Amino acid sequence: MRTITYQQAIGEALAQQMRFDRSVVLMGEDSTNAWGPTKGLHLEFPDRVLDMPITEAAFVGAAVGAAATGLRPVVDLLFVDFATVCFDQIANQAAKLRYMAGGKVSVPLVLRAMWGTGLRRGAQHSQALHPLFVHLPGIKVVAPSNAYDAKGLMAQALVDDDPVLFLEHKMLYFAPGGVPEEPYAIPFGSAKVVRPGTDCTVVAIGRMVSVALAAAEQLAAEGLQIEVIDPRTLSPLDTSTIYGSVERTGRLVVVDEAHPRCSLATDIAAQVAQDRFAALRGPVRMVTGPHAPVPFSPELEDAFAPGPDQVAAAVRATGLVKSAAGAPR
Known part of the structure; x- marks a missing residue:
């Protein structure tokens, strides 16, 4: 290819x-x-x-x-x-x-x-x-x-x-x-598991997928296996893939570059909390841009957008730690 x-x-x-x-x-x-x-x-x-x-x-x-x-x-x-x-x-x-x-x-x-x-x-x-x-x-x-x-x-x-x-x-x-040269289409409403894992589900939107994958690499060094899901389409949203992942991992972090109020992060977090609360073994966490305009300063703009360290910290904040025996709990 x-x-x-x-x-x-x-x-x-x-x-x-x-x-x-x-x-x-x-x-x-x-x-x-x-x-x-x-x-x-x-x-x-x-x-x-x-x-x-x-x-x-x-x-x-x-x-x-x-x-x-x-x-x-x-x-x-x-x-x-x-x-x-x-x-x-x-x-x-x-x-x-x-x-x-x-x-x-x-x-x-x-x-x-x-x-x-x-x-x-x-x-x-x-x-x-x-x-x-x-x-x-x-x-x-x-x-x-x-x-x-x-x-x-x-x-x-x-x-x-x-x-x-x-x-x-x-x-x-x-x-x-x-990318294949021949034409092909991807149906709307079909999310993709871009990295399988067992310990925490991270749903990431757009460019945040690469940020989430970088965080997953960091956490793998700690013995934690993170599942990263790319929704691909935000409306319609493939909740079945997200729910299935949360049922396996018991934890959820949502990464969205938008502001935190009324964002896709809040929407996905709310839907999981409403429909799969019993599957959760820790609090849902969100990683978003701040509730502020995007700054023009390069240093401030870099700080505005979520990065791998923030995503990794949010995963740990779901209560996911390694036990003394080395297994996640």
Whole structure:
């Protein structure tokens, strides 16, 4: 299997589906740029790649109408922070049209957006806003953590008949991974156990998957075997895989770059506490960004995002320690 980057995998999924389906059109800010996942697509599909002015409310509204009347628009918002400018078009129109039309209208719209910390872009360009959209019925939210999943989940998004928010973490764009050249799709609502373990379940979102895996390596040196789960899609959320893991390990840590209040960490922690409380052998722990804007200072931004040491500490705080005989208890 050849190795390509996360952003190349997304671009390949887009190109393959555009060759297959002429109803797929790209539009948004900087759609013809020379560095992102859409690089070169305007040359192959000059009539279906549209650069738009900086008017998110206008072009997302246009894309909702286009989707409702037969096209399959893929809209590039650049930063997820800009989704706040067109929140009405997403939350009140795209997410609700199928319901309000009694199922007679579908909105096959994909909204692409960068998210997260790491590039020193300050408080208005570094947020993790996925909890806002997971809260909304009618829209699906996808957050791939690696190149293989990025291609497969994008392929699925492009054939879905509901609006999909496809979140691409800035710090993963140049991360390499093994990706098949042929088209493939990964179904929504299917989490992945990326590292099996027996002592504690760690559910991590997006870039936090690599952080959780680094923490698991630290803890392995202490004799603790951590199971790391990547939800891949945040809505729908595969709770069955998470519940099954917690039933085996008895402990849960959730790692989410978003703020701690009303985040995916709080949502997953609450669902496990409600539905699998009897399986827990210690308190559920969360590792998140602080309840503060993302700082511009490189040193402060690095401290803002959760790291492996914080995840490892949270795992230990579930009450997981080694007994005198060396076995976890």
